[in-house]
Amino acid sequence: MVRLTSLLAAAGIARAAVASSSTTAPAAPEIVPGAYIVEYEGDQDTNAFVKELGGEASLRKDLRFKLFKGASIQFKDTKNAEKLAAELADLPKVKNVFPVRRYPLPRHTIHSVGSTVANIAESLKKRDNGTDTFSTHLMTQVNKFHDAGITGQGIKIAVIDTGIDYRHPALGGCFGPGCLVSYGSDLVGDDFNGKNTPVPDPDPVDSCNGHGTHVAGIIAAQSNNPYGIIGAAQGVTLGAYRVFGCDGDVGNDVLIAAYLMAYEAGSDIITASIGGPSGWGEDPWAAVVSRIVEAGVPCVVSAGNDGATGIFYASTAANGKKVTAIASIDNTETPALLSNASYTVAGGPATAFGFTAGEPGEWPDVTLPLWTVNYNTSDPAHGCDPYPDDTPDLSDRIVLIRRGTCTFVQKITNAVAKGAKYVLFYNNVAGTVTVSGKVDGVEAVAMVTAKQGEEWVRAMEAGQEVVVTMTDPSKAGKFLTVFENTATPGYMSEFTSWGPTFEVDVKPQFGAPGGMILSTYPIHMGAYAVLSGTSMSCPMAAAIYALLMNVRGTKDPKTLENVLSATAKPNFFRSGGQTPEPPLLAPVVQQGAGILQAWDAAHATTLLSVSSLSFNDTEHFVPYHHFSVSNTGKSEVTYKLGNVGAATAYTFAEATDITPMKFPGEITADFASLAFEPAEFTLAPGQRKVIKVTATPPKGVDVDRLPVWSGYVTINGTDGSNLSLPYVGVSGSLKAHTVLDERKTYLSRGSDEDNTPILSNDVTFLLPPQGFANDTRYRNGTELPKLVATLSFGSPLVRVDVVPLSNCTSVKEKATLVFGDTLSLGQPEGLPSLWNPRGTVELKWDGRLADGTYAPAGKYKLVVRALRVFGNPDEKGDYDVTETVEFKVRYKKTEEEKKLRRLRRRAEKRRLREMLNRH
Ligand SMILES: *[C@@H]1O[C@H](CO)[C@@H](O)[C@H](O)[C@H]1NC(C)=O
Ligand SMILES: *[C@@H]1O[C@H](CO)[C@@H](O)[C@H](O)[C@H]1NC(C)=O
Ligand SMILES: *[C@@H]1O[C@H](CO)[C@@H](O)[C@H](O)[C@H]1NC(C)=O
Ligand SMILES: *[C@@H]1O[C@H](CO)[C@@H](O)[C@H](O)[C@H]1NC(C)=O
Ligand SMILES: *[C@@H]1O[C@H](CO)[C@@H](O)[C@H](O)[C@H]1NC(C)=O
Numbered sequence: 006m007v008r009l010t011s012l013l014a015a016a017g018i019a020r021a022a023v024a025s026s027s028t029t030a031p032a033a034p035e036i037v038p039g040a041y042i043v044e045y046e047g048d049q050d051t052n053a054f055v056k057e058l059g060g061e062a063s064l065r066k067d068l069r070f071k072l073f074k075g076a077s078i079q080f081k082d083t084k085n086a087e088k089l090a091a092e093l094a095d096l097p098k099v100k101n102v103f104p105v106r107r108y109p110l111p112r113h114t115i116h117s118v119g120s121t122v123a124n125i126a127e128s129l130k131k132r133d134n135g136t137d138t139f140s141t142h143l144m145t146q147v148n149k150f151h152d153a154g155i156t157g158q159g160i161k162i163a164v165i166d167t168g169i170d171y172r173h174p175a176l177g178g179c180f181g182p183g184c185l186v187s188y189g190s191d192l193v194g195d196d197f198n199g200k201n202t203p204v205p206d207p208d209p210v211d212s213c214n215g216h217g218t219h220v221a222g223i224i225a226a227q228s229n230n231p232y233g234i235i236g237a238a239q240g241v242t243l244g245a246y247r248v249f250g251c252d253g254d255v256g257n258d259v260l261i262a263a264y265l266m267a268y269e270a271g272s273d274i275i276t277a278s279i280g281g282p283s284g285w286g287e288d289p290w291a292a293v294v295s296r297i298v299e300a301g302v303p304c305v306v307s308a309g310n311d312g313a314t315g316i317f318y319a320s321t322a323a324n325g326k327k328v329t330a331i332a333s334i335d336n337t338e339t340p341a342l343l344s345n346a347s348y349t350v351a352g353g354p355a356t357a358f359g360f361t362a363g364e365p366g367e368w369p370d371v372t373l374p375l376w377t378v379n380y381n382t383s384d385p386a387h388g389c390d391p392y393p394d395d396t397p398d399l400s401d402r403i404v405l406i407r408r409g410t411c412t413f414v415q416k417i418t419n420a421v422a423k424g425a426k427y428v429l430f431y432n433n434v435a436g437t438v439t440v441s442g443k444v445d446g447v448e449a450v451a452m453v454t455a456k457q458g459e460e461w462v463r464a465m466e467a468g469q470e471v472v473v474t475m476t477d478p479s480k481a482g483k484f485l486t487v488f489e490n491t492a493t494p495g496y497m498s499e500f501t502s503w504g505p506t507f508e509v510d511v512k513p514q515f516g517a518p519g520g521m522i523l524s525t526y527p528i529h530m531g532a533y534a535v536l537s538g539t540s541m542s543c544p545m546a547a548a549i550y551a552l553l554m555n556v557r558g559t560k561d562p563k564t565l566e567n568v569l570s571a572t573a574k575p576n577f578f579r580s581g582g583q584t585p586e587p588p589l590l591a592p593v594v595q596q597g598a599g600i601l602q603a604w605d606a607a608h609a610t611t612l613l614s615v616s617s618l619s620f621n622d623t624e625h626f627v628p629y630h631h632f633s634v635s636n637t638g639k640s641e642v643t644y645k646l647g648n649v650g651a652a653t654a655y656t657f658a659e660a661t662d663i664t665p666m667k668f669p670g671e672i673t674a675d676f677a678s679l680a681f682e683p684a685e686f687t688l689a690p691g692q693r694k695v696i697k698v699t700a701t702p703p704k705g706v707d708v709d710r711l712p713v714w715s716g717y718v719t720i721n722g723t724d725g726s727n728l729s730l731p732y733v734g735v736s737g738s739l740k741a742h743t744v745l746d747e748r749k750t751y752l753s754r755g756s757d758e759d760n761t762p763i764l765s766n767d768v769t770f771l772l773p774p775q776g777f778a779n780d781t782r783y784r785n786g787t788e789l790p791k792l793v794a795t796l797s798f799g800s801p802l803v804r805v806d807v808v809p810l811s812n813c814t815s816v817k818e819k820a821t822l823v824f825g826d827t828l829s830l831g832q833p834e835g836l837p838s839l840w841n842p843r844g845t846v847e848l849k850w851d852g853r854l855a856d857g858t859y860a861p862a863g864k865y866k867l868v869v870r871a872l873r874v875f876g877n878p879d880e881k882g883d884y885d886v887t888e889t890v891e892f893k894v895r896y897k898k899t900e901e902e903k904k905l906r907r908l909r910r911r912a913e914k915r916r917l918r919e920m921l922n923r924h
């Protein structure tokens with residue numbers, strides 16, 4: 006917070022540029038125009054505060070809580086909002102002002118969902134017989150608690166999400182005191198989209214999304230369900246804080262309110278599977294979550310699903326200091342809820358089989374024979390080539406194609422070319438996926454398992470006719486099929502986001518199963534579903550905290566995080582189902598401490614005083630840390646410390662690159678060495694020892710490519726304890742690295758969705774009249790200049806100066822010199838922007854400046870400056886700088902101005918005529 010305040014003072018009020026989803030680079034969370042979170046200095050009456058703003062602002066949310074006193078407000082005049090907000094920040098009664106940003110629900114994958122008309126054959130029902138064999142529980146030792154009757158009794162977990170369908174029998178069937186979902190509320194209403202005004206109501210039901218209901222089931226699903234789903238902490242009570250409407254995003258003011266409400270309701274743990282790219286712990290939402298943790302309530306947040314983007318892509322609020330970021334690990338089993346259909350071979354009896362409907366997936370109840378282009382069930386590129394000329398008309402067949410090599414769309418296109426309307430794929434790996442295959446002419450597609458496909462092909466090869474009766478998936482019965490995950494069991498999910506933060510905070514903290522998770526879903530949406538995401542691993546971690554609270558009798562976030570981290574099990578790196586040879590431990594910035602081992606954590610008697618260590622980068626290198634080891638057991642233990650290196654992950658492919666590599670990047674077997682003082686020692690029961698650990702970064706690494714090294718301090722005790730403490734460091738200087746991608750920072754036209762750069766220096770933009778940028782009457786013929794700016798790395802501060810190029814004295818007089826060499830008229834409205842993640846932002850400029858005035862008609866260029874990581878905002882040399890081409894702006898006249906001009910001209914003519922007449 007201190008850093009933020011000083012930067013705010015240096016930079017004025019922050020507001021991000023308008024982010025675009027059309028760009029390939031990831032986009033930053035968008036801001037809500039004119040909306041701000043105000044933190045009061047001391048306490049105040051919010052109504053009086055808003056009243057004092059003299060009708061310029063309305064109240065979005067009163068945010069007066071024990072840990073945060075303030076409000077979020079919406080300026081009515083968004084045109085002058087920046088100026089008003091800046092004035093607000095100067096008031097002695099205001100401590101901080103933050104823009105309201107919007108965050109999406111993390112992109113999670115929906116693999117399969119159940120049926121509203123589930124008719125589950127008795128034989129397929131899995132019942133909880135008192136022994137927990139749920140795969141995700143076996144992976145994390147949660148089954149041992151279940152078998153011992155420890156279920157999180159008496160612990161309250163708040164779930165901040167899309168609500169919970171508490172009507173679900175496996176989620177208690179009711180809401181309120183005495184129910185499983187016993188507290189919480191809807192902060193927003195169905196129609197909320199992140200931009201409009203939330204309409205709160207007391208009922209937090211998950212009416213239209215499903216995400217929160219899935220999360221809730223992972224924590225606390227009761228065993229009265231047909232698929233054998235067992236919540237990890239069935240004895241807890243849940244609080245449901247609904248912060249998403251049916252569509253769109255959530256503002257951080259709503260999130261902050263939800264956290265503070267959950268805290269004040271006495272929650273013991275708060276979990277949120279929500280986030281957006283950031284990489285900076287200073288973000289206000291992250292800062293509030295940090296405060297709640299400091300006040301004694303553990304907060305777990307999903308680490309994010311942007312693993313594909315590569316290293317240095319931490320997500321907020323998970324990246325907050327003291328906030329526990331949860332990575333995802335793939336399930337050892339691949340459960341799938343398949344739709345029930347049937348087939349016959351050579352006119353024999355009907356046999357049931359399961360399928361996963363694709364897109365399009367509206368299968369009618371059709372009965373048709375199967376056809377396939379060849380009988381090779383190991384053909385890697387089956388159906389990728391156009392079908393032979395002698396292919397029959399396929400309009401009365403269902404075409405069976407093996408998955409692999411080319412796209413589903415290409416395979417379907419080849420079948421459709423011969424008249425096919427229906428396509429069934431069979432998989433080339435375990436399980437099924439949802440085929441996305443919208444091709445003109447195809448009516449429905451689906452996937453069956455490899456085993457089923459091969460069985461049919463063998464029959465056809467033997468000359469037997471296979472006739473398939475498909476069913477409408479919305480009406481079909483659903484059954485659970487569980488495949489063994491042979492590709493990635495227990496390994497990090499490839500989608501799990503990588504840390505560290507740009508300031509080298511260790512992120513994520515640890516992982517739990519989040520890939521291919523079966524849980525509850527709203528009844529009207531199918532009641533059960535298989536989903537993937539860190540959204541699924543996060544609630545598992547929350548449940549494990551509850552189990553630990555039961556056993557250890559403490560709720561202290563630090564104690565619990567430390568022991569969970571120390572006992573978690575690091576795993577090897579894997580990419581594309583392959584482990585490098587020799588195997589290397591996955592980098593700490595991907596897996597944190599590893600997969601949670603809840604039982605070990607609950608019973609550990611050796612405790613560490615920290616959960617991880619950061620040695621920072623070379624420029625800010627921390628040569629040594631101290632941490633303590635305590636023996637809380639009943640017998641004397643001798644400990645031996647060691648160091649096990651994890652894979653070093655390079656940030657850049659080449660020293661000259663500025664954008665980090667995408668997953669899997671480049672990992673190497675370079676390890677730091679650690680020295681311990683002492684390296685071996687004996688502790689009697691109740692004794693504690695302070696250890697000094699000194700790091701020597703790996704030798705021979707290419708520091709210009711910013712290698713991120715990591716590993717584990719191992720603490721092995723003669724009592725059989727095996728603890729590990731993750732550490733991270735960066736070789737090279739973060740500040741030495743370019744953050745602004747000059748080649749991808751340029752001027753374009755507002756209407757150009759392809760963001761084509763303007764190369765000439767003489768384009769003139771006719772802007773809408775000042776203050777009428779959104780008025781459709783002035784759209785025709787006008788065009789806004791659009792600044793496209795790309796950050797290849799995170800930047801704590803981005804500023805853009807509007808530099809006048811005409812010699813008109815009135816403009817020059819208004820301009821000031823910044824950084825000693827840039828004549829600036831000011832910054833476009835919405836800037837500067839603080840705590841920026843990497844990615845591309847677009848800023849359409851209507852001529853308005855941050856102080857609310859407009860740049861006069863004239864010639865300009867924009868100078869873009871992005872502060873480097875660890876840079877000083879007052880130091881010119883710490884910025885990357887680039888400028889756009891020169892361009893002219895003019896403003897269209899308003900109707901009123903035109904009318905006035907016409908009237909004036911007419912009056913002038915009349916005056917002349919009268920003058921002439923007089924003479
Ligand atoms: C419950 O079922 C599991 C798996 O089928 C079995 O291993 C276990 O022994 C059973 N437990 C009881 C108490 O019957
Ligand atoms: C699947 O369909 C068969 C008949 O085709 C039926 O006997 C069976 O009960 C169904 N199973 C489910 C789970 O709907
Ligand atoms: C790394 O050093 C910088 C500069 O002193 C500091 O701001 C940052 O917090 C440090 N990172 C960690 C994880 O301590
Ligand atoms: C401690 O145990 C771990 C795991 O068994 C092992 O990899 C490591 O080498 C051991 N450390 C020492 C110093 O013996
Ligand atoms: C004007 O339109 C832009 C883009 O459609 C939007 O982002 C902005 O919020 C609008 N401004 C106002 C004052 O409504």
Ligand SMILES: *[C@@H]1O[C@H](CO)[C@@H](O)[C@H](O)[C@H]1NC(C)=O
Nearest residue numbers: 771781782783784785786787
């Ligand atoms: C836009 O302006 C052009 C001439 O500049 C005119 O031909 C056209 O009809 C106008 N379109 C609209 C929608 O007003």
Ligand SMILES: *[C@@H]1O[C@H](CO)[C@@H](O)[C@H](O)[C@H]1NC(C)=O
Nearest residue numbers: 809810811812813814817864
């Ligand atoms: C403005 O004045 C400067 C020096 O006085 C001159 O170099 C420059 O060409 C002038 N620019 C224009 C657009 O007239």
